[in-house]
Amino acid sequence: MDLFEYNYKKMEEQNAPLASRMRPVTLDEFVGQEHIIAKDKLLYRAIQCDRLSSIILYGPPGTGKTTLAKIIANTTKSNFQQLNATTSGIKDIKEIINNAKNTSGMYQKKTILFIDEIHRFNKTQQDALLPYVEDGTIILIGATTENPYFEVNKALVSRSVIFELKQLTSENIKYILQNALTNKEKGLGNYATKLSQEAMNFLADVSNGDARTALNALELAVLTTEKDEYGIITIDLDIAQECIQKRALNYDKNGDNHYDTISAFIKSIRGSDPHAALYYLAKMLYAGEDSKLIARRMIIAASEDIGNADPHALQFAVSAAQAVNFVGMPECRIILAQVATYLSCAPKSNACYMGIEKATQDVINIQIKSVPNHLKDCHYNGARELERGLHYQYPHDFDGHYIQQQYLPDELVDRIYYEPSENGVEKRIKESLKRLGKGSVTNGTNSSK
Numbered sequence: 001m002d003l004f005e006y007n008y009k010k011m012e013e014q015n016a017p018l019a020s021r022m023r024p025v026t027l028d029e030f031v032g033q034e035h036i037i038a039k040d041k042l043l044y045r046a047i048q049c050d051r052l053s054s055i056i057l058y059g060p061p062g063t064g065k066t067t068l069a070k071i072i073a074n075t076t077k078s079n080f081q082q083l084n085a086t087t088s089g090i091k092d093i094k095e096i097i098n099n100a101k102n103t104s105g106m107y108q109k110k111t112i113l114f115i116d117e118i119h120r121f122n123k124t125q126q127d128a129l130l131p132y133v134e135d136g137t138i139i140l141i142g143a144t145t146e147n148p149y150f151e152v153n154k155a156l157v158s159r160s161v162i163f164e165l166k167q168l169t170s171e172n173i174k175y176i177l178q179n180a181l182t183n184k185e186k187g188l189g190n191y192a193t194k195l196s197q198e199a200m201n202f203l204a205d206v207s208n209g210d211a212r213t214a215l216n217a218l219e220l221a222v223l224t225t226e227k228d229e230y231g232i233i234t235i236d237l238d239i240a241q242e243c244i245q246k247r248a249l250n251y252d253k254n255g256d257n258h259y260d261t262i263s264a265f266i267k268s269i270r271g272s273d274p275h276a277a278l279y280y281l282a283k284m285l286y287a288g289e290d291s292k293l294i295a296r297r298m299i300i301a302a303s304e305d306i307g308n309a310d311p312h313a314l315q316f317a318v319s320a321a322q323a324v325n326f327v328g329m330p331e332c333r334i335i336l337a338q339v340a341t342y343l344s345c346a347p348k349s350n351a352c353y354m355g356i357e358k359a360t361q362d363v364i365n366i367q368i369k370s371v372p373n374h375l376k377d378c379h380y381n382g383a384r385e386l387e388r389g390l391h392y393q394y395p396h397d398f399d400g401h402y403i404q405q406q407y408l409p410d411e412l413v414d415r416i417y418y419e420p421s422e423n424g425v426e427k428r429i430k431e432s433l434k435r436l437g438k439g440s441v442t443n444g445t446n447s448s449k
Contacts, residue, residue, distance in 0.1 A: 018219035054140040059165030062210030065143035078110040085120035118142035119151035126153040167209030199240035217244040274344035295321035309349035309424035347424030355418040
């Protein structure tokens with residue numbers, strides 16, 4: 001390296017963004033992802049003993065996929081090569097493969113090939129990698145924000161170990177920000193900076209688990225804020241909002257406002273107000289609420305508040321939850337909005353919820369001697385001698401595939417748990433039960449009120 005190269009390298013390091021400068025270089029510096037790189041975990045052990053096989057790192061942006069790949073490069077004794085799937089082609093792959101063969105032959109050294117955004121490689125490009133991954137010419141580390149089981153060649157996936165990186169928590173982000181503020185070598189430690197707790201919490205929440213976003217906002221805040229008369233740079237909530245271009249909401253993910261907003265969201269769906277449901281949905285997503293949590297709550301609402309008035313609601317909500325997991329933010333907000341408006345506009349019934357509640361109370365409070373004999377299992381030798389299953393009438397042997405017989409225990413005969421509403425599909429269900437003599441009765445013990 002000549003003097004000009006050295007000076008360029010030095011300037012490049014000095015001018016690099018804070019997020020780049022603060023990138024961990026060892027496993028001990030890495031924040032989060034304890035489920036895969038804690039000291040007792042497979043990936044940690046494989047890196048430390050330099051016995052890594054081909055892997056695919058899958059997770060949202062800012063979770064440390066590229067950082068982890070660079071740590072592997074620093075930790076192992078392998079020849080480390082890197083490609084970006086958006087700018088590289090077959091020619092680049094072949095060149096690295098040839099170099100890997102030479103490096104292995106001359107120096108007995110393995111080659112690790114890191115491919116960022118590997119899901120953007122087309123089938124031909126992925127196929128070109130396959131034989132060399134298979135014979136060990138290269139050890140592949142692929143990074144992707146998309147589910148590799150859908151977006152990466154199945155043969156390539158089958159020859160790799162998949163590690164899913166989770167979204168960083170607010171506490172993880174706070175730790176990273178604090179480290180950046182105090183680190184004098186790579187961070188902002190040479191600036192006398194005071195970051196208010198309010199601003200810290202805000203940056204940690206709105207960054208939505210993306211450390212890069214939080215660090216970029218912090219750096220901008222520090223470099224553009226004037227010192228006070230004591231030489232202190234004070235970053236308050238107003239400055240933090242300006243630097244990340246988001247307004248702070250009164251929304252603590254662990255506080256009352258979090259639960260109040262979710263409650264208002266579900267009650268808006270229950271109350272058939274799609275406009276209010278969309279407002280509270282937007283508020284939660286803007287504040288960085290977990291999209292998966294929102295999807296789970298809507299699955300519950302589909303059964304608790306809609307039930308058999310629209311049996312498709314549950315199926316719709318479950319499919320949406322899977323789609324949310326597959327797509328991720330920000331696009332999954334559209335999917336959540338579709339489900340929220342559908343559930344809001346669907347006919348409502350809590351009959352299933354009320355039914356299981358009443359049945360559960362009877363299970364707790366009423367002592368039942370036995371299942372009626374004719375309903376007991378008779379699929380074993382000697383069952384008939386014990387009068388198990390005697391006199392049971394098979395409904396499919398009768399007209400309409402129905403025959404009147406007792407199903408509830410003796411102590412609960414004529415008990416009514418499920419009382420369909422007059423809404424949607426349940427109106428037809430109610431009429432059907434009435435025809436079969438299974439409708440609601442008017443005595444006090446069976447009333448749902």
